[in-house]
Amino acid sequence: MENKTDVWQGTLALMVLKTIEAMGTIHGYGIARRIEQTSGEQLSLNYGTLYPALLKLEQEGAIVSEWGLSDNNRKAKFYKLTRAGRKQIDKATKEWAQTTAILERFLCAD
Amino acid sequence: MRGLIRRIAGLFTRNQRDHDFDEEMESHLRMHIEDNIRAGLTPTEARRAAMLKLGPMAHVKEAYREQGSVPIIESTAQDARLALRHLAKNPGFAITAVGVLALGIGISTAIFAFVDASLLKPLPYRDPHTLVGVYESAAGFPQSPLSYLDYLDWKSMNTTLSTLEVYQRGGFQMMTDQGASRASGARVSEGFFTALGTAPALGRFFRAGEYQAVVINHSTWQQQYGASQDVIGRSITLNGTAGTIIGVLPKGFHFTPVEPANYWTLIEPGKGCVARRICHSLSGIGRLKPGVSQQAALTELKSIATQLEKLYPASNKGQSANVIDLSEVLVGNIRPILFTLLSGAGLLLLIATVNVTGLLVVRAESRRKEIALRSALGASRLRMFRQFLTEGTVLATLGCALGLLTALVAIQLLTKLMPTAVAERMPFLNAVGLNSQILTFAAIITILATIMFAIIPASSFKWKRLGSKLVAMELATAMVLLAGAGLLGKSLFLLLRESTGMRPEQVVVLETSTPRDYDDKKTLAVQAAIADRISALPGVQSVDFTSSLPL
Numbered sequence: 042m043e044n045k046t047d048v049w050q051g052t053l054a055l056m057v058l059k060t061i062e063a064m065g066t067i068h069g070y071g072i073a074r075r076i077e078q079t080s081g082e083q084l085s086l087n088y089g090t091l092y093p094a095l096l097k098l099e100q101e102g103a104i105v106s107e108w109g110l111s112d113n114n115r116k117a118k119f120y121k122l123t124r125a126g127r128k129q130i131d132k133a134t135k136e137w138a139q140t141t142a143i144l145e146r147f148l149c150a151d
Numbered sequence: 152m153r154g155l156i157r158r159i160a161g162l163f164t165r166n167q168r169d170h171d172f173d174e175e176m177e178s179h180l181r182m183h184i185e186d187n188i189r190a191g192l193t194p195t196e197a198r199r200a201a202m203l204k205l206g207p208m209a210h211v212k213e214a215y216r217e218q219g220s221v222p223i224i225e226s227t228a229q230d231a232r233l234a235l236r237h238l239a240k241n242p243g244f245a246i247t248a249v250g251v252l253a254l255g256i257g258i259s260t261a262i263f264a265f266v267d268a269s270l271l272k273p274l275p276y277r278d279p280h281t282l283v284g285v286y287e288s289a290a291g292f293p294q295s296p297l298s299y300l301d302y303l304d305w306k307s308m309n310t311t312l313s314t315l316e317v318y319q320r321g322g323f324q325m326m327t328d329q330g331a332s333r334a335s336g337a338r339v340s341e342g343f344f345t346a347l348g349t350a351p352a353l354g355r356f357f358r359a360g361e362y363q364a365v366v367i368n369h370s371t372w373q374q375q376y377g378a379s380q381d382v383i384g385r386s387i388t389l390n391g392t393a394g395t396i397i398g399v400l401p402k403g404f405h406f407t408p409v410e411p412a413n414y415w416t417l418i419e420p421g422k423g424c425v426a427r428r429i430c431h432s433l434s435g436i437g438r439l440k441p442g443v444s445q446q447a448a449l450t451e452l453k454s455i456a457t458q459l460e461k462l463y464p465a466s467n468k469g470q471s472a473n474v475i476d477l478s479e480v481l482v483g484n485i486r487p488i489l490f491t492l493l494s495g496a497g498l499l500l501l502i503a504t505v506n507v508t509g510l511l512v513v514r515a516e517s518r519r520k521e522i523a524l525r526s527a528l529g530a531s532r533l534r535m536f537r538q539f540l541t542e543g544t545v546l547a548t549l550g551c552a553l554g555l556l557t558a559l560v561a562i563q564l565l566t567k568l569m570p571t572a573v574a575e576r577m578p579f580l581n582a583v584g585l586n587s588q589i590l591t592f593a594a595i596i597t598i599l600a601t602i603m604f605a606i607i608p609a610s611s612f613k614w615k616r617l618g619s620k621l622v623a624m625e626l627a628t629a630m631v632l633l634a635g636a637g638l639l640g641k642s643l644f645l646l647l648r649e650s651t652g653m654r655p656e657q658v659v660v661l662e663t664s665t666p667r668d669y670d671d672k673k674t675l676a677v678q679a680a681i682a683d684r685i686s687a688l689p690g691v692q693s694v695d696f697t698s699s700l701p702l
Contacts, residue, residue, distance in 0.1 A: 070179045074186075088183075088204050089211030092175065093218040100157040100218075113185065117178045118171070 053094050055133045061104060061122050062130060068117040069095060095120060103129050161220040162228075168219050172212065180205065226534075230541035237542070238549075244514065248507045252550025252600065255503030257557025259496035260593045264562055266489050267592075268583040269482050275403070275579075276477075277348020278438075283445055284480035285315060285435030285452070288473040296431040299420060301459060301467070302340075305435075308455045311448040313440045316343040317433040319418065320409035324664050326388040333664065334389065336414035337406075346438055347406070354383040354398035362419045364397040365389065371413040372399045389414060391666045405578035407481040408434060429466040436477065449474040485577070491643045498636040502629050504600045507546070508607050509626065515539075515608035536609050543604030551597040558593070559585065660700065661685075 060075045061067055067075070072095075073088040098104045103126035111117045122130075161168065180201050187197035205211070216222075238245040273279050286294045287301065297305075297317060306315045318339040325334040341357040344366075353372070357364055365387055367376075376382045385396045394416065406412070424430035439448055452472035460467045515522075522535060562583055566574070574580065663681060665674045682694045 068178070068182075069175060070182045087206030087211075088179065089206035089208070090214070092172070092211060093214040096215060096218045097154065100154040100161075102153050111178075111182065113182070115178055115181060115185075116174075117182065118175045 053090070054098060055130070055137065057091070057094060057098065058103060058122065058126055058130050058133070061120055062127070066109075066119045066121045068111060068119050070117070072120070098126070101125075101129075155221075158219070158221050159224070162224055165216075165220060165225075169216070172215050176205070176208075176211075227537070227541055230538045231545055233538070234542040234545040238545070241514075244510060248510055248546055249549045249553060251503045252507055252547065253553035253557050255500035256551055256554025256593060256596055256600075257561055259493070259500045259596065260554060260558035260589060261561035261565065262489075262492050262496040263592050264558065264583050264585065264589050265565070265580065266493050267586070267588050269485060269577070269579050270478075270489060271588065272579070272582070274478060274481065275405070279477065281439045281441075282347070282477040283312075283437050283439060283448065284475045284477050285312075285437045286473040286475070287431065287456070288471045289469050294473055294475070297433045297435050298428050298431045298466075299418065299425040299433060300428040301456075301470070302433060302435060304459055305452060305455055305472075308458075309448075309451055311440055311443045311451045312437040314342055314346045315435060315437040316340045316346045317418065317435050318343055318406070318409060319433050320412065322664075323389040323414055323416075324391070324666060325414075326391070331666075333662065334414050335411045336389075336416070337409035337412040338416055338418045340418055343436070344400075346436060349401060349404055351398040352401040353380070354396070356398050357417050361397070362417050363392065363394045364417065365394045366398045366400060366415040367396060368400045368404065368413055368415075369402045387414075389416065391668055403581075407576070407578060410578050411575040427466075428463055434480070436480075437474070445474055445476070482579070488643065491639055495636055495639040495643065498632050498639065500596065502632045502636070504603055505629050505632070507550075507600075508603055509629075511543075511546075511604055511608045536605070539609040540601070540605040543601045546604055547597045547601040550600070551593055555585070555590075555593060558589075 056076050056079075057072055060072050060079070064071065064075065069091055070088070073086060073091050077084060077086060095104070095106075099106055099120075102123060104120045105123055106118050106120050108116060109119045180198075183201035183204065184194070184197045187200050188194060192200060202208075238249075274282070276282060285297070285305075287297050289295050299317070302315070302317050309315065316339065318337055320337050323334045323336050325332050339357075341359050341361070344351075344356045351366075352369060354366075356366060367382075372378055372382060376385075382396055382399065387394050387396055400415075418425060418433070420426070424432050437448065439445065449472060452474060456467070456470055456472045460470060525535065526532075562585075566580065566583060569577075569580075663678075665677050669677070678696050682696070685691055685694045
């Protein structure tokens, strides 16, 4: 447990977007599980924090939601990327790569 | 930006969103529990683990709600509803406070509408700031009329004015099919309308030497000539001379110093007063050349006057020049009256707001318990102040809305109260009405009142014993203001009613005129006949004639 990292501020949105991009359409619970798996169980995530983030992304027009049926025939709300969402991923990915590259120079300086 | 719009829209879909959220949580939990059971947990354990992983539910829901709309607007709306409920529960307080405010805001807005129409609106002429009033001046008579011959010299000698024109008010005797009647009018020099930048609605304006030409104003065209297009070229007999109508002034054109003026003709040189350099009867209007200051024009005209003084010592001794703002000529005489009225209305408004603030302070005292309870429940100081601010806004907005209605009624009433003769001389008041300036004025008042309503009752909590003292202070201020308003009213009364050294009661005035071609003997005979007939009327004590009234 102690080795798990909290999700950094501002990175959750990008993780959510990338997850939805990978899965096509997916419900909130699925996104939560998927993020944990993708991180190799390294991240500790309160699933609840996902939902305000999803609402925010939806308000910004990056994703859209629709009620549907899950694999087990359960009613669930499914999320899907929009074109604006794809653009946001591109932009955030570039920014993130730049940030890590800069940080790396500092870390490898000595 | 897009997110913000959605959030504001979210203010109105709160219930739907809450419902959606609950359902989404439920489906989330069910899926998680099923997974947990499949992983080998007992149903109770599965449920517990899923709940734990989801995190504190109340917290999540709160975060979701805050993201869903704009919390500050929601809580403000809540405060506003609370304020309205408070008002509804205390109708006595509500009616007094809103009524007093509406009266204060209404009256001052109405007076401001008059100030705006007469003093603040730009004059209705082209580039009004370059127009100046041009006069002669003499010892003890700083703004004396021009004589026609001086005017001609000034016009040809000056280099600072792009144009210099003169005008003179005065009616005509008009011959119609029904007989002689009086017609209001003015005489001007030929470039007068062009100098103001006015274009005719129909026909054209004067050319040099067209002493038989007549220009009529828009309302005369509408009323006397049925707005017919063939009015141009019609003949008209003014003062016994046949003339021709050549043009119609545009709608809404007015030139206050000569209004009401239905018929306009050129000043005819070489006759009567106009022929004598010592006879001063004209007012001048000039347009400054680009970049020339009013002061420079005055200096030049003064030096021209000095030259004329040397040339014509008999008539021009001591005659100098005076140049003033055109607005001073047009509305200078009503400015002090309007400012007095506005100050009075301002004081009234101040009394109104101070009194309402007093009421609020008293009410705040009785709400001590409510405030203490809310603070104990965790309301921050800022949050409490916001509640006072919202309550103040609700009160001031209600007062402002009712006040604007009051203003509309007051404007109508005041306009109707004005005698027609007075109203005709102030044509700019036709435009009185609510416009954006006046609404801005009302809005500023409302904001200031709101600030007062929020800060004073709220601060009465901070300085605990100040509350009751504030009430006494407010009362004292109100008394001072009341006395001030009373004194202003008295000044206004004196302004309007200067002592004339005469007893104007029981005196009536009748204007008569005789045709131009009558000589003195004939005119005197007509006057004697009129006097005889009038003194024969019952109730008439004495009759007499004068060429100009003493007032």
